[in-house]
Amino acid sequence: MKQAAVLGHPISHSKSPVLHRAAYQLLGAPISYSAIDMEPGQAKAHARSLRDGNWAGCSVTMPLKDAFVPHMDELSARVQRLGALNTIVVREDGTLYGENTDIDGLVQALADFGLTGSTQAMILGSGNTALAAIEAAAELGVKELTLIVRSASRATYAVQLAKALGLQTSVREISSIDTAMASTLGAMPLVFSTLPPRAADA
Structure with a gap:
């Protein structure tokens, strides 16, 4: 089972785990989803850990939306324009793609x-x-x-x-x-x- 999570600080208020788990269950997608409290200084290390083969991706909220941008392998045109992302997709080859669906x-x-x-x-x-x-x-x-x-x-x-x-x-x-x-x-x-x-x- 692949992992996914919402990243932010503070993060205990987030409804993302409830929403995503319900969606993955409905879709039959084998993905677990949690909330991880994280500050900007931890972005680089977490981006590195996403490449270990166990991750599907992450949702990203305040104050991390710009902190992860430098650690992506590819950015959508929106993220390049805004300088902020809210979604990290871990591709099959382990590369990281940053998108903004806000x-x-x-x-x-x-x-x-x-x-x-x-x-x-x-x-x-x-x-x-x-x-x-x-x-x-x-x-x-x-x-x-x-x-x-x-x-x-x-x-x-x-x-x-x-x-x-x-x-x-x-x-x-x-x-x-x-x-x-x-x-x-x-x-x-x-x-x-x-x-x-x-x-x-x-």
Whole structure:
């Protein structure tokens, strides 16, 4: 039986093991799936261990989406553009392929709720998941994008990506979401939260 796992820190909140195990059982795929708490400094060693013949692949979440990129043998065009992956496929010959399916997941999740396009969008955060949200926004036809961030200086790459995709982009730097900000969020037709679990609940 091949191994697979979701990698991240923290990872105890992840529903991936439940979802993947159910899917593999339904498909009759002989793959075990677990959650592994891992920090960026451990990425290189784990990538090496994936080549031992026992692994099918891994799902990758925060804060590891860019940490594994240098350790792949091949990257999809999306990962090359975004600089972040969420999936590692271990090929039959032991080589590692990095892909990012976050964009597809975001677009499809919105389609499930009947939203297939929007001209405006807002993204909370500017990290690796936000990069996928920017590309998803572009695929949905967004023309005007607002990034809500804690530090504008850390959003430089996100802004560059958005502009490269043809999005008119503005950045708002805030320390917390207050009543006025909540009102702005409520008026926006499309908002992606890429913040850590529970950070945007209020």
